[in-house]
Amino acid sequence: MGEAMTDNSTEATPRFPLKFFTSRPNYHWYVVATVCIGAFMAALDGSIITVALPTIDREFNVNVSESAWVALAYLLTLTALLAMFGRIADIVGRRPLYTIGFSIFIIGSALCGASPTLSLLIGFRVLQGIGATMLQANSVAIVTAAVPQKVRGKAIGIQGSALAVGLSLGPAIGGLLIGFFGWRSIFYVNVPVGIIGTALAAMILPIDLHKDASAKSNFDFLGAFLLAVSLIAFLLGLNQGNDDGWGSPIIIGYFVATVLFAVLFYFQEKRHTSPLIDLGLFKIEQLTWGNITGSLSYGVMYGVLYIVPYFFEDVLHKPSSASGLLTTPLPIGMMLLAPVAGKIADKFGSKLPTVTGMGIATLGTIALIFVDDKTNLLFIIIALFFVGVGMGVFTPPNNSSVMGSTPPNRLGVSSGMLNMSRSLGQSVGIAYAFAIFQGVILIYHFTPKNAPVGPLIAGFKWTFIGVAIFGAVALFISLFRGNVEKVALPEEAHIIEL
The missing domain is CATH 1.20.1250.20 (MFS general substrate transporter like domains)
Structure with missing residues (x-):
């Protein structure tokens, strides 16, 4: 009887993930x-x-x-x-x-x-x-x-x-x-x-x-530190450049630190037996170019997403609550098309949807170049929706091409790099857009706070031209990339006692 009780208790022990x-x-x-x-x-x-x-x-x-x-x-x-x-x-x-x-x-x-x-x-x-x-x-x-x-x-x-x-x-x-x-x-x-x-x-x-498991006792702590310092210095320079001035000593210092620690990180990865980022991964064409185009695409998305509310408020004189609502067509377009684009990539490969998607996003950004204070609001909403649709068509197959070309024991670091590229693209896109906008207005001897409509429209026009260049570069790279040779991975649907 005691033995039966032991068996029952063993069967009752929770096992994760659940077989259910x-x-x-x-x-x-x-x-x-x-x-x-x-x-x-x-x-x-x-x-x-x-x-x-x-x-x-x-x-x-x-x-x-x-x-x-x-x-x-x-x-x-x-x-x-x-x-x-x-x-x-x-x-x-x-x-x-x-x-x-x-x-x-x-x-x-x-x-x-x-x-x-x-x-x-x-x-x-x-x-x-x-x-x-x-x-x-x-x-x-x-x-x-x-x-x-x-x-x-x-x-x-x-x-x-x-x-x-x-x-x-x-x-x-x-x-x-x-x-x-x-x-x-x-x-x-x-x-x-x-x-x-x-x-x-x-x-x-x-x-x-x-x-x-071979790297468990030999983790690259120094490499992690060097990369973190390099990225933090770079982001601080980008985020504070408009406020402190791009030629100020502190901003120059941030970018010098970025380069210095990036070089130190490179040599650390070359010498370490189990590097934080295996530099050999960059020999995989789809992984390298996929991260670059992914970063550029988020530069487009966030360059538009963060500058457009200022156009709604300063040129069209919409309240801040309305300007936030008017930008939602962009993420809505991305949300609606992303699963569809993934299915297309599964059937036809990554090249067709990445080229199509980045082409649509770039066209949407180009359309924004022609807006002014007399532009119909519907035109701007459609242009933003096109940028979002393009991002939705581009992003899943691009991410799939990166992850599908990654060796199974490097999926984690590849996923981290992919997300890091996205964050960098986001930060670069925002800083880049605001730097162009502010720089153009300064040419007219105004600041964004006191500029009349004419210089403001010129600032927005050149900002969207600059952002569209990001899209054009990503489109060019996507056009000349091949389809990814996907790594077949076994399903990890295994049960283990926690």
Whole structure:
């Protein structure tokens, strides 16, 4: 009888991922849905903060330059650590790192909401960013490993849609939460959603089959440090260049540090037996060019997304609430087309949708060059929608080409690099657009705050020309890339006792 009891207790022991999910023929879609929760939350928290900053200014009685660090701390953390956590995931497994990341994200969010001072809020945003980095560094890798090759593009497209939804809904959700419950609620809302996401990750995500266990005792800490410093210096230079002046000593110092630490990182990776980023990966054509075009595409998207609200407010004299709403056709277009583009890539390969998508996005940006104070609002909305549609058609097959050409034991670091490229493209696109805009207006001896309509329109026109060049370069590269030779990966639908 005692023996029977032992058997029963053993059978009752929870086993993860649950067989209830792994035994289903469509198990991989449960994995995709789970990953989309993390992708959505991480993207949402990157955009939701924008509407809260004025309230935070008043709450802590600080100026805009100080509160901007609440947003910047998250972005810096995310970009600087993506490659490192991607590499760690290759060593210890994507499943545990993703689940732990969700837990850190929850704790960081709760602490942000409870922060009594601005300094603590910025510090806890770094903690929250670490959790978000662990989610983003693993999301595409988990999808790539778990989803059969024939529908991989569609799955990556759905994950991309989750990112787009998070980015687009962030300001709207943030505005509602702040209006009803105050600014702290934008952080507290992450807690219940995060708990659900963590539980689902534990119950559903597959066990990793491909780990680089040889690197576990020889992790490249110095390489991680050098890369992080280089990226942080670069982003600080970009973000503060418009305010401090591109020729100021501090900005020049940031870019000198960027180059210096990047060179040191390169030589560290060459000599290390288990480098943070295997430089041999860059010999894979699709991986290298896919990251470059991905970065350029996000430069287009964010260059447009961040400059257009100023056009709505300063030229068309729309209220800020309306300008935010009028920019949503861009992320909506991306959200609607991403899954469709993934299916096209699965059937025809990556080249056709990447070329088509970047062509549409570039045409949408070119259309914006011709807007002025008499332009019909519908024309601008359609142009923005075209940029979003182009991004939606381009991004999933481009990401699929990168991940599909990556060796199985490097999926984590490749996913981290892909997301890092996106963050860099985002930062470069914003800084590039504002630098052109401000520079053109200065030629007319005005500043953006006091410029009349004529110089403002000239500033917008040349900004969109500059952003369209990014799109044209990405289109040219995509046109001469071949189709990816996808790496066939076994499904990681394995059960293990936790």
